Amino acid sequence: MLIRKQTGIEIPSSEITPEHIYFSRRAFMTGAAAAAGAAALAACAPKTDLSGAGSVSRTDLPAATPAVIAGQTDELGDPLTSFEDVTNYNNFYEFSTSKEAVAGKAADFPTSPWQVAVTGMARNPGVFSIEDLRARFDQEERIYRMRCVEGWSMVIPWLGFPLAALLKEVEPAADARYVRFETVYDPDNMPGQNSPFFRWPYVEGLRLDEAMNDLTLLSTGLYGKELLPQNGAPLRLVVPWKYGFKGIKSIVKIELTDEMPESLWMAAAPNEYGFYANVNPEVSHPRWSQATERRIGEGGRRPTLPFNGYGEQVAALYAGMDLAANF
Numbered sequence: 001m002l003i004r005k006q007t008g009i010e011i012p013s014s015e016i017t018p019e020h021i022y023f024s025r026r027a028f029m030t031g032a033a034a035a036a037g038a039a040a041l042a043a044c045a046p047k048t049d050l051s052g053a054g055s056v057s058r059t060d061l062p063a064a065t066p067a068v069i070a071g072q073t074d075e076l077g078d079p080l081t082s083f084e085d086v087t088n089y090n091n092f093y094e095f096s097t098s099k100e101a102v103a104g105k106a107a108d109f110p111t112s113p114w115q116v117a118v119t120g121m122a123r124n125p126g127v128f129s130i131e132d133l134r135a136r137f138d139q140e141e142r143i144y145r146m147r148c149v150e151g152w153s154m155v156i157p158w159l160g161f162p163l164a165a166l167l168k169e170v171e172p173a174a175d176a177r178y179v180r181f182e183t184v185y186d187p188d189n190m191p192g193q194n195s196p197f198f199r200w201p202y203v204e205g206l207r208l209d210e211a212m213n214d215l216t217l218l219s220t221g222l223y224g225k226e227l228l229p230q231n232g233a234p235l236r237l238v239v240p241w242k243y244g245f246k247g248i249k250s251i252v253k254i255e256l257t258d259e260m261p262e263s264l265w266m267a268a269a270p271n272e273y274g275f276y277a278n279v280n281p282e283v284s285h286p287r288w289s290q291a292t293e294r295r296i297g298e299g300g301r302r303p304t305l306p307f308n309g310y311g312e313q314v315a316a317l318y319a320g321m322d323l324a325a326n327f
């Protein structure tokens with residue numbers, strides 16, 4: 001078994017990057033890479049100086065919420081999370097396990113030119129440049145909640161197009177059942193990919209019917225602007241009824257397959273992270289409850305909704321399934 005029971009060290013129960021604290025400690029305790037483990041632990045020490053680290057360093061970016069977006073809410077009436085928070089509080093382990101450090105470290109990540117291969121069990125596979133994708137598919141704005149498995153959430157105005165539109169174009173073969181996604185492998189520009197504690201590149205997967213659901217988005221932007229590197233430029237997945245880690249960033253490969261893909265998180269901790277990862281307040285993570293969440297920018301905690309509030313649109317996908325066993 002991969003995950004050892006930890007004893008003798010208090011693991012903070014706060015929502016602040018429990019994964020990386022845990023995984024860093026695990027690596028540290030195996031003694032296999034003590035120096036690297038110590039470095040990883042250092043990365044999660046409290047930051048005394050955040051100036052620069054989290055700030056957007058490009059000049060062509062909006063300094064604040066564009067007027068067209070201001071005042072908008074999600075369909076439940078909750079306000080958008082600020083552009084500042086959406087672009088400076090990020091999980092993207094390829095750059096850093098510190099959420100506040102990702103934006104700074106990703107600022108110069110090259111996202112052009114960029115190609116996405118759509119391969120596997122399809123009658124009409126292809127390689128698309130990001131420009132192709134933008135030209136071929138109308139970009140829509142979708143305001144979605146994003147619930148991280150760590151117990152925090154945001155409301156984000158995405159730009160993008162339904163994954164279904166792209167899949168229809170490549171025509172999945174009759175026996176294709178799953179879609180497997182891969183992030184770019186670029187360790188020269190993604191320092192985190194030199195870490196031996198994860199199996200790179202980041203991989204995620206969906207069942208084909210989940211992938212075809214209209215809520216499932218391939219995002220190219222947010223807040224009316226092109227995606228920044230920290231949010232997964234130039235193309236990332238958004239699956240709003242699932243935990244945020246399903247929203248794989250900086251995608252270069254989309255493969256149709258008849259086998260359930262094994263994600264990076266499933267490989268790292270199969271007892272903690274399943275394939276489905278549907279937001280479910282009744283199924284605890286082995287190390288914390290999922291009953292409530294902290295909305296970034298808000299005080300206190302609020303109840304977590306089944307399927308993150310999208311049950312009407314997606315519950316039927318799981319009719320008859322045991323959602324505790326298929327977590």
Ligand SMILES: Nc1nc2c(c(=O)[nH]1)N[C@H]1C(S)=C(S)[C@@H](COP(=O)(O)O)O[C@H]1N2
Pocket residue numbers: 086089090091092093094146147148149183202230231232243244245246247248249250
């Ligand atoms: N390639 C890649 N994709 C990733 C991650 C990552 O570390 N690497 N983190 C995931 C997690 S845990 C979350 S919560 C969301 C965060 O997206 P955001 O930073 O745009 O809010 O991205 C997801 N996609």
Ligand SMILES: [Mo]
Pocket residue numbers: 091147148149150243244245
């Ligand atoms: Mo997450």
